[in-house]
Amino acid sequence: MNIRGIFTSCATMAALGSMAGNPSKPNIIFFLVDDMGWADSSVIYGDQTYPLNLRHHTPNMQRLAAKGTIFANAYACPVSSPTRTSLMSGMNAAHSKITDFTTAVPGVPSDASHKPDALKNDVLVHPEWNWNGISPESGIPHTVQVTPMTRLLQDDGYYTIHVGKGHWAAAGTPAASPYNLGFCVNVAGQVAGKPTSYYGKENYGNTKEMWSTFSTMNMTEYYGSDIHLTEALTREALKTLDYPVKNNLPFYLYLAHHGVHTPITPDPRFVQKYLDAGLDEGQAKYASLVEGVDKSLGDVLDYLEANDIADNTVIIFMSDNGGNSENKTKGGVLHTQNAPLREGKASCYEGGVKVPLMVYWPGKTHGSRTEIPVIAEDLYPTILEIAGISGYNTIQQIDGKSIAGLISGNEAPGISYDRELVFHFPHQWKPYPLEDIDYMTSMRKGDWKIVYRHRTGKLELYNLKDDLSERNDLSKKNKKKLREMASALSNRLRGWEAPMPTFRSDGRQIPYPDEL
Numbered sequence: 001m002n003i004r005g006i007f008t009s010c011a012t013m014a015a016l017g018s019m020a021g022n023p024s025k026p027n028i029i030f031f032l033v034d035d036m037g038w039a040d041s042s043v044i045y046g047d048q049t050y051p052l053n054l055r056h057h058t059p060n061m062q063r064l065a066a067k068g069t070i071f072a073n074a075y076a077c078p079v080s081s082p083t084r085t086s087l088m089s090g091m092n093a094a095h096s097k098i099t100d101f102t103t104a105v106p107g108v109p110s111d112a113s114h115k116p117d118a119l120k121n122d123v124l125v126h127p128e129w130n131w132n133g134i135s136p137e138s139g140i141p142h143t144v145q146v147t148p149m150t151r152l153l154q155d156d157g158y159y160t161i162h163v164g165k166g167h168w169a170a171a172g173t174p175a176a177s178p179y180n181l182g183f184c185v186n187v188a189g190q191v192a193g194k195p196t197s198y199y200g201k202e203n204y205g206n207t208k209e210m211w212s213t214f215s216t217m218n219m220t221e222y223y224g225s226d227i228h229l230t231e232a233l234t235r236e237a238l239k240t241l242d243y244p245v246k247n248n249l250p251f252y253l254y255l256a257h258h259g260v261h262t263p264i265t266p267d268p269r270f271v272q273k274y275l276d277a278g279l280d281e282g283q284a285k286y287a288s289l290v291e292g293v294d295k296s297l298g299d300v301l302d303y304l305e306a307n308d309i310a311d312n313t314v315i316i317f318m319s320d321n322g323g324n325s326e327n328k329t330k331g332g333v334l335h336t337q338n339a340p341l342r343e344g345k346a347s348c349y350e351g352g353v354k355v356p357l358m359v360y361w362p363g364k365t366h367g368s369r370t371e372i373p374v375i376a377e378d379l380y381p382t383i384l385e386i387a388g389i390s391g392y393n394t395i396q397q398i399d400g401k402s403i404a405g406l407i408s409g410n411e412a413p414g415i416s417y418d419r420e421l422v423f424h425f426p427h428q429w430k431p432y433p434l435e436d437i438d439y440m441t442s443m444r445k446g447d448w449k450i451v452y453r454h455r456t457g458k459l460e461l462y463n464l465k466d467d468l469s470e471r472n473d474l475s476k477k478n479k480k481k482l483r484e485m486a487s488a489l490s491n492r493l494r495g496w497e498a499p500m501p502t503f504r505s506d507g508r509q510i511p512y513p514d515e516l
Helices: 013-018 051-055 059-065 080-089 116-120 149-155 200-205 229-246 271-276 281-306 376-386 479-496
Strands: 027-033 069-071 159-164 185-187 251-256 313-319 357-360 368-370 420-425 440-445 448-453 458-463
Touching: 027 080, 027 281, 027 376, 059 281, 059 313, 059 357, 080 149, 080 376, 149 159, 149 251, 149 376, 159 229, 185 229, 200 229, 229 251, 229 281, 271 281, 281 313, 313 376, 420 479, 440 479, 448 479, 458 479
Parallel strands: 027 251, 027 313, 069 368, 159 185, 159 251
Antiparallel strands: 069 357, 313 357, 420 440, 440 448, 448 458
């Protein structure tokens, strides 16, 4: 994509100009990876090194971890759009009612548009939910109106840049365009939930044979090339930084890679080393996508150092949900790709919601880690606090709490180890039922985790400190703790008026956990 002339689209250029020469505002880069699991790197987020940590070559993630703060218990939503809208709104997905991925088809919920026949055969019916995502405007059906976090940054003088995957809203609604959410620059951001192709030779899916609404837009200068999509997005991101860097403007770069989402196709730069190491073809393909993302992070770090702005640039590295464990093209045995965590993407077990998160804040982080559990919606107030923005007003109620104190090794108001974190997926994910993934809700509170299986009405209880893999159900042995957790989770769901499935047989809403 050519960015010449695009800067005039930023409505706050006058305000930005007034910021020139003010080095007190830190630059902020949010580096978001798609579908990367908790153990999909050589960075150790757990209390020990697991086999998957040894599989991946990610020196630049280690480079960031060495000077940042690792969050050992960081959480997102089970699937992409709920996490991405939580980051932009500060709301829990059960509260915003964006509980599945937003649709690319206006007026049609994603869970109905891609699997109608399978849904008819299920015992449950998915609830009404905000399948059109977030909106900066009122009156858009099936959306929640919000004050986007990037709008507040832009209003405060930040040069806001979007590169990569959007996936906040449905086609035809305002938030389908990053420009309507407070971004000055947009490269390739739209409604697509995944790329059609990672290859420049295939025009990233923009061919007569391959095109769909998921094809990556506005990357024409790379068409016909050997440049992988991860590399192309990285190059574009660094181009967009030249303007604010040269003009001494504080910037916010949201670099949201499509990697390592399906299609699991090899990154030719890295795949052979993994084949030579003995991985099967699917595992090698996936590992090469991970290393491509790592190379992108290294290029960003190198750019900051070369332009003497590394000491004034905060970097947030995160994945949008747990790794996909139900895709045969990733190789190995299904549902084991996030070990020791149970299951993966779309599940409310740990493998679906526990994600890599680390933050580098110059002068405040020094290669440490914290065990305090945090969640995606916390990043909204956190980024604003890092930017020095306070006293702001929002249309929506903010559920997240700033973790700025935790990043710098201190306490954070409103956050404790025993805070309640809720994960809600009242849907069927694939065109075929998946017992450990579909129709689930869970909540972590301290070391305890309750899991509610909607189809069967079963409640499960786990102690994560003793049982990270969630295999020892304690619901029958500790009924007092189960009742306590069921009550707390039900209060959250009722208070947020969370969308709940209904029984296909008679239309009744399923019970809340404390009604079982």
